[in-house]
Amino acid sequence: MFREPGSQVEHDEIEHADVVVVGMGAAGCAAALAAHDAGARVVVLEKTGPGEAGGNTRVSGGGWFHHDDPERAAVYLRALCGDDRPLPEPVVRAWSHGTREVSAWVESLGVEVGPHGHFNAAGAEYPELPGSDCYGGLRCVEGTLGQGRLFAVLEKALHDRGIDVRYETPVARLTTDALTGSVTGVVTAGGERIDAGRGVVLATGGFEGDPELVRTHLGLEDVPVWGSTAATGDGLRMAQEVGADLWHMDNMMAVNGITDPASRHGYFAMFVHSRGVIWVDDTGRRFVDEFVPSGHGQALIDGRYVLHPHRPMWVVFDEKTRSAGPISGSADILPVGWNVLMNGYRWSSDNMTEIEAGWIRRGDTLEELAAVTGLPADALAESVSEYNAACAAGVDERFGRSAATLVPLLEPPFYAYRSGPMLAWTNGGPRRDEHARVLATNGTVIEGLYAAGTVSSTFSWAKDGGFHIADAFVFGRIAGEHAARRIG
Known part of the structure; x- marks a missing residue:
């Protein structure tokens, strides 16, 4: 034939x-x-x-x-x-x-x-x-x-x-x-x-x-x-x-996810132990309420239901958040996802295994963090400063983030990883x-x-x-x- x-x-x-x-x-x-x-x-x-x-x-x-x-x-x-x-x-x-x-x-x-x-x-x-x-x-x-x-x-x-x-x-x-x-x-x-x-x-x-x-x-x-x-x-x-x-x-349904750069599978980034985290885009600027109440893929922002998250971002946090507990849950916390169930991966309790593997970038100062991520140093520093001021005031005037989630980023070293975001499904x-x-x-x-x-x-x-x-x-x-x- x-x-x-x-x-x-x-x-x-x-x-x-x-x-x-x-x-x-x-x-x-x-x-x-x-x-x-x-x-x-x-x-x-x-x-x-x-x-x-x-x-x-x-x-x-x-x-x-x-x-x-x-x-x-x-x-x-x-x-x-x-x-x-x-x-x-x-x-x-x-x-x-x-x-x-x-x-x-x-x-x-x-x-x-x-x-x-x-x-x-x-x-x-x-x-x-x-x-x-x-x-x-x-x-x-x-x-x-x-x-x-x-x-x-x-x-x-x-x-x-x-x-x-x-x-x-x-x-x-x-x-x-x-x-x-x-x-x-x-x-x-x-x-x-x-x-x-x-x-x-x-x-x-x-x-x-x-x-x-x-x-x-x-x-x-x-x-x-x-x-x-x-x-x-x-x-x-x-x-x-x-x-x-x-x-x-x-x-689609997308989520804040973190991954081994060598893998196509990602992990949920949950931040249940500390809310001391912000999202910035490639310009180093915050662009959204990171903890806005959301459903399976959408959130009510400025009176409209929009995809959340909907674009690539850098997730930035400090030493206090790093040491508070694992960013991603293992099977005994949330028994879902390919990496957890099929690959049997257990996230380290202090996130250090993933930091040492290079999944999460580290800088002793915000300037060093900017250098290893490629983010503009001035913009990153300004974003963190503005966010910390909102935490001190108890009001996020720019994005309306709930006061209960306003945990400042004060304790070095500082950390960041890039989220694509992660796709759960289309x-x-x-x-x-x-x-x-x-x-x-x-x-x-x-x-x-x-x-x-x-x-x-x-x-x-x-x-x-x-x-x-x-x-x-x-x-x-x-x-x-x-x-x-x-x-x-």
């Missing part, structure tokens, strides 16, 4: 299935289970091996948003979208009713579900918005956060049902009907062709692991990622190749409808193609705790059930 240089050889033999699911995080597992339980023959194709499968679901908190009132949940979702990023009402209704059923569905997999104490007590992240009273807290397997518990339950459910799961099988492209444009199956990177008689579900995760896509759509350069680097926009590209429209491409991808069907640029349905999870998140802007897992389950299940009942 002739092939272009660099292309994959396609096998002449075509394998047949009813539904092919690409990816096996929360959305992919939910789609596969729903399609199987609806009577379909399902094949799950997972890009990575068994030891890394599951994408961000594997290293997430594994908790989902719980509520008992679909009408109020719909109000809350509309408010989180804002006036300029509305969602189609059928999508809102599918989400608000579907998220109510998530806890019962997880319980149906044979595990106990319970509230997570801290996050239940914390309440909604955007209490000022209408509908936030619907927030019923975070539910987790056995009421316990993280440690990969949720993914273990999902993977076991796939295997218990005998669903065909193929690890280390990335998908290269979709196949389509030449006359109708309908999606008919997939071709793997190894050249295997699998016909999907009823549909293909894309559940490949976001594009945070692809620097080019991050640069193009988010305007960020060389940022570390919190989760799986296998989230490289595969589903996004495949959907675009068959004419998909896109939505939410500029939306939200944009192929536009879909309330049935999780992917839509073309002209608004019509691309028959046979579905998307769920962060490859095509529901959230056009702000989102609360546990929203992404809940969303993945809702539209994963919808995609699997709809595909299983579709006549190709």
Whole structure:
């Protein structure tokens, strides 16, 4: 068979299935289970091996948003979208009713579900918005956060049902009907062709692991990622190749993160032991309230919900903050993230291991710190001086930072690290409808193609705790059930 240089050889033999699911995080597992339980023959194709499968679901908190009132949940979702990023009402209704059923569905997999104490007590992240009273807290397997518990339950459910799961099988492209444009199956990177008689579900995760896509759509350069680097926009590209429209491409969740410069994975920088820290940009100037109350990616600043953080920054602190306790939590504090769960890294109690490794720069004076970071010395010194004056006065007139967080930077040596910021996940991808069907640029349905999870998140802007897992389950299940009942 002739092939272009660099292309994959396609096998002449075509394998047949009813539904092919690409990816096996929360959305992919939910789609596969729903399609199987609806009577379909399902094949799950997972890009990575068994030891890394599951994408961000594997290293997430594994908790989902719980509520008992679909009408109020719909109000809350509309408010989180804002006036300029509305969602189609059928999508809102599918989400608000579907998220109510998530806890019962997880319980149906044979595990106990319970509230997570801290996050239940914390309440909604955007209490000022209408509908936030619907927030019923975070539910987790056995009421316990993280440690990969949720993914273990999902993977076991796939295997218990005998669903065909193929690890280390990335998908290269979709196949389509030449006359109708309908999606008919997939071709793997190894050249295997699998016909999907009823549909293909894309559940490949976001594009945070692809620097080019991050640069193009988010305007960020060389940022570390919190989760799986296998989230490289595969589903996004495949959907675009068959004419998909896109939505939410500029939306993301970014955090203040710190990383080993030699690694693409980062760590949450939490600063729970001391608030003596400021953020400055490359000019050496503070640019934001560092501890403004924020949700999963957005904060209310100057009357608008904006991405927070949204650009590269230097995080500056002093010896008192350095010695107060670890900047980043280990698994016994917050059992989430790739470095913590997959690489087993335990942050040093005094941050000295990371300083000595060069992850954090050090200067005996602010002038020395400026020299090792490349920041303008005068501007850095002025920023620290202005901040310390605000601490002394108990009022941050420039950015409105809460007085309770105003801890001065007085004790040398001084420290700084660069935060890209760190990407937890992206939200944009192929536009879909309330049935999780992917839509073309002209608004019509691309028959046979579905998307769920962060490859095509529901959230056009702000989102609360546990929203992404809940969303993945809702539209994963919808995609699997709809595909299983579709006549190709």
